Amino acid sequence: MRYHGGLLLGAFDDDGKIIGMSFGYPGFRNGKLYLYSHMAGVVENKKYSNVGYSLKMKQRDLAASMGYDLIAWTFDPFNPLNAYFNISKLGAITRTYIKNFYGVMNDGINRGMRTDRVVAEWWINLQIDRNCEIIDFLNDVDRYSEISTIHESSCLGFYVPPDISYFHKYPDLGSKLKDAAFEVFNALFSKGYAIVAYKRGKSNYFVFKRIENLGKRIFDPIVK
Template sequence: MIDIREVKTIEQLEQVQQLEYNVWSMPPIPIHQTLTAVKNGGIVVGAYDGDKLVGFSYGFAGFREGKSYLCSHMLGIDKNYRSQGIGESLKQAQQVIAIERGYDLMVWTFDPLETRNGYLNLSKLNGICHTYIENCYGEMQDGLNKGLPSDRLEVSWYLTSDYVVHDVAIDATTAVNVANCIFNEQDLPYLKMSENSIFNNDIYTLPVPKDFQTLKIQDPALALDWRLKTRRLIQKLFAQGYTAVQLQQQENYNEYVFVKLATLGLEGAN
């Protein structure tokens, strides 16, 4: 049985460091930084199998335009414990602690083409995205990010909102595709763009690959094509007032769902 609990001590943070390295194969965050964050509004939660740390979520206090929030910077799970709902449990535990400490907003970033993360952040947790950051972390050299611009979507998770608490449903049956996913002679997916640049429907969908990491290995040039085309389309949608609200899993590809931000009734969202 997996136990979720808050991480506070140096010894626990040393375990977090080791798991960071195992997940990303890059130098971990120094303990003097994570410990200081924990003592000053940050929240770290860990998932334990007995005494073994198998997952964690690390966040620190943020402040922007007169509002404080929790910036949830990292979530990592041991490769042998993935697809067991641990990520969702970690975020939910972080949510409870954050609300107790006075936060009503949590933000973090993720790669829009890593759809496992997109499904958790949007479809499971009811986060939303309306900010796109090009090459957010520069040229990263870890195994998951090497070779492509580190584009990110910023998730806004309105912790106490009706949209999150009451799991407000989004009906995507009338959605219009902004592009189409086609398969080439090698049976690899590519994105066929349309010429439309003005979006005036209530709801749209955008296809994305099911397994972007495998696609990067099979055809790096095609992976870059996905990065640049989806960047362009998502930025256009955001500029015209839409926000990403779901990641739907189809048979051969996945797709993001976009609606007008103003229709969600999220006070203070812009």
């Protein structure tokens, strides 16, 4: 796998038992070569112990040594743990929202939900300015799918539910929220904005900001 540009990593405990893994292979889209991180996981009793973070940082270091400057993967933007880990802890950004990327999935998390995903872009050699003094919000904290007029500002915010269970409890509202996010996110992405932060606490929200030194988008919002 490594011979052809792929990368398979494992994390092991003191007894030599595997407790985590990541698997990536070369990706190519719209003229850009990158490492696509296809799978990553940690055993249940080792979650929240920085195993996943250590695997991703090792993946980043090895990818750089192999000549990659970008690692990409997809994740559910409405899963707070994933959104925070990928955007705020690792420092990835996203400029692409894809509707129902995986189609129907019947696992415990995705069953009965549309599998909307965003594409994480983890730029290895790029410093990204994420500072925002004032954030203008596009929706209300308790009425997520009710969007104000999409306007331009240095930093924009979009409130999202604090727990993925919202989409199981309120499927109709959840579907409306995903429809709204698809339209709003991609409208902003087309104007040069990227998601640069995910904030959580009393309320959870994404932060959008223009990044001037990224160039055109690599990933399309429509699966082709």
